[in-house]
Amino acid sequence: MSIVLGLVLAAVIVVLVAWPFLRDPSPEDDTIRAQPEGSLALVEERDRALAALKELEFDHRTGKIDDEDYRALVGPLRRDAAAALRAIDRRQRYGGAMTEPELPSEPAPPPDEGTPPTPAPVPEPYPPPDEATVPSPQE
Amino acid sequence: MADLGRAALVVTLGLSVYALVAGAAAAHSGRRRLADSARNALFCAFGSTLVAAAVLATALLRHDFSFAYVASHTNRALPAAYSLSAFWGGQEGSLLLWLLVLTGYGALAVALNRRLLRDVIVWVVPVLGGIATFFAFMLVAVSSPFVTQAASFDGAGLTHSLRNPYMVAHPPMLYLGYVGLSVPFAFAMGALLSGKTDERWIVATRRWTLAAWMFLGFGQLLGAHWAYTEIGWGGYYAWDPVENAALMPWLAATAFLHSVMIQERKGMLKVWNMVLVALAFELSVFGTFLTRSGVVNSIHSFSKSSLGGWFLAFVVISSVFSLALIMRRLPLLKARTKLESALSREATFLYNNLLLVALCLTVLWGVLFPIVTQLVKGETRTIGRPYYDFFLRAFGLPLLLLMGIGPLIAWRKTSLRGLVRTLAWPIATAAVCGVVLVALGAGSSRPGLIAYTFSAFVLGTICVELVRGTRATGSLLLLVSRNRRRYGGYVVHAAIVLLAIGIAGSSAYSHTVEKRLALGQSMHVAGYTLVNRGVSTVNPPGVTRTFATLDVTGRFDGTIRPAQATYAIPPESSQEVSIKTDWLCAEDLYVIADELHPATGVVWVKVLVKPLVNLIWIAGFSFLFGSLIALWPDAREQRRLVARLVPA
């Protein structure tokens, strides 16, 4: 009994291990398809930037970061998020023409000195990435 | 049947070698079909290991004494649950359990990530194959559970100290933890080998690491509870090498869990994370080496077996391999950004990491010290408890404090002013607690008092965070479900605080009295009075139980019967301590009957009063609860990850 079981299992294993070769004896392309690197990296960059902004807003709302620090930190983060969104947009328009989009260096916008403490909501065409969804503050 | 088991293990070995060799060749030359084949071999390795495990389990449940393993660990009278738990009660079976969990975890991790992390997975397969090859080789050539013999009539039976529910839960849980650390390690090595050293492998293995860490932590608490209630020496942790073997990888994994958050957000500490995950993995295998080699004296130990050398070789080779790989890929591990401020959450995580790793290395030094002195001086010297207690306080108390301050500091940077304002309330609470505690007499132990006040502080900060978060989101439930990782983490922090309070209370503020009580004599210990009402013996089948009857008055009113039991098969005796818990103050009255004289009614008792010790066990559940919150799958996150795969 155990011999029969053993033989059956052995046969199954051999078939499974050889399956990629059995299924496709003469493929046109046997190379490992590399990950579509460019777009995935951009999407991750965008998500990271948006998540950081979300977290900053949440921490500001809960009082962990005071207004002064918020003003200092939100500028660079918004720039990063905008750059990531622009890069994705560019990729969608021009397809895979660029592997790593070359962003012309933008002149830094003036420091947000006149910005009131209430943060303006970040434009969100994409679903919020992580953490708390912060409704538009009405302070 | 044993042949089937043996054959299944040989097949596993073959498949693991194939996964290693073919997988590496396929990844190196970029051949798709070969890579897929190697991956399938890994899946099949789990299948054949499962067959071997089923054979052993069936033999144990059927009391098939033609298996030498079954004969030496069970007997006919043993209930089914314990017969099954004998699977991991001995060396060979426990190795088989390790291999089963390894191949199972490996197959699942590869299957779930094969589309998202294609480039990394082709290298993860040979790494997992390599680890599986080692364990399969041990099982086939060095330590087989399928050795047969002329079937004896009955077996030797399981040691009585292992015949309890803990034996069913504690080892498998620890193994799910130990072996679980192989997955992030394999992915880390896969990331290095494939050159894709961005954060993807961390995000993919985040839940695996958390789950392994949860099992390892809870498994240790189970072991502590086992020692406390069943072994009955009055404590729950002895800094024994086998206990430390589980603590060290857990500490490294705790550090890793925190530092990966920095890498995810800021692309920093890439090299540090690689080293940490390799350290956690190597420590988990090293722990197994310690337990089996007989190289250090331990209450759990096991005489010298030939396995020790093999395990040491594996640890050395895999360590050298991972270090060489890290050094080779150093250019790919450059930080994307820098630390911006010494008062930022990144910085507090860094401090936390340093303290945790320092504690881990201190414990490692304590464990290795006898081996080192033997090699250097030719004479073994053992480090005692005071060493561990000192460093637990030196590193543990600052860690406790950090656990309170860290969550209140934001990423990137926080102003000192804002921080002090937020800390005002928790500090005030802690100060008030401190004063109250001193008034209640807690000043008798300075480290204990510090631990209590720090704990009050941390609980205060957790409250502040929960209140602020609830105010911002509107509901506590919504807050936690939207931020599972963060608030699950806070619940775990609360568990650690409870653990700290429980440990401080039961060690720094406990009372121990040893006394000889004649018939009718009484003794007083910290609010309890015990009177000896006599010593008697009962003889249920297979065991002789001698117990003392003691009437207790005070915070507990009743009768207790601490006993000593002597078993016939196999011949052993055990301590049956009497524990009475006062849940209102989480205190235990712990009585050991040290020496009993039925004829004269004289009993030597050791009475321990351990305040707050039950917080340790409550902490275990809080720890599980918090980890589960953090682990819980997030539908929105899943949708987003899947959406990424759609080509832009």
Next chain:
Amino acid sequence: MPTRSPARLVVALAVAAVLAVFLLYTAVAGHSTPTLTPSQVAAHSGKLAVVGTVVGPLRGDSHSASGLRFALADPTGTSVKRVLVAYHGSSPPPLFQVGRSVVVTGTYEHGQLAGSDIVTKCPSKYTSTPPAS
């Protein structure tokens, strides 16, 4: 953004602090206990621990004035040296029996070990099963 990251300084200071704590302890308070086999004990005295197999007969009582008396033999069995032990304190752990491997900690003076602590080992379950002949 500062050009020199404070991270390196932080790490260096922290490592130095940890080392300092460690060195302080080992210099001031740390002392380890020699853990010897019966054959190695002769040259030593003072606080130490002896690893060995319990040799009977067991005489006396750990709670009495003269203590529980037994001998310890070399665990590997290669030497015939014995160490005489007089153990005082709580009863030895339940697994303590003649023939068990134990570690006794105490003070060794005048050819005898005044034992204060006994640690027994679980009966060996982690030995390799010898292959069936």
